[in-house]
Amino acid sequence: MLSDLFPRLRDLARMTPILLAGLIASAVIAMLAPQQIGVTLYKLSLVTLAAWLGYWIDRGLFPYARPHRMHSHSQTEPARFSFATIRRAVIVAAAMIAVGLGA
Structure with missing residues (x-):
């Protein structure tokens, strides 16, 4: 069970920059054009x-x-x-x- 967790965390970490970019873009949209x-x-x-x-x-x-x-x-x-x-x-x-x- 613990060994299954590490590949999932690695996959999550791999997509973190994309998620952050999307969240930042959403925040900018919310501020500029709610x-x-x-x-x-x-x-x-x-x-x-x-x-x-x-x-x-x-x-x-x-x-x-x-x-x-x-x-x-x-x-x-x-x-x-x-x-x-x-x-x-x-x-x-x-x-x-x-x-x-x-x-």
Whole structure:
């Protein structure tokens, strides 16, 4: 249980600068244009839901080609994992961009 905690803390620490930048940007928006906080939260919720939807679209379209199942320790087919991971990233990004541009 304790060994599971360290990778999670490391992952949290890796994203801390991004979180801080977002919080600072939100504070600046709140000070300069407080009427835009609602719009900002609305956009954030749309993009977050689009990421979730993109993930599930990928799972639905490719049920037998999930990245964690494609990981191979063999040197002969190392690209299977890479292609599945890139495919999922492209689908999620496309969903996020589509929702972001449409709102």
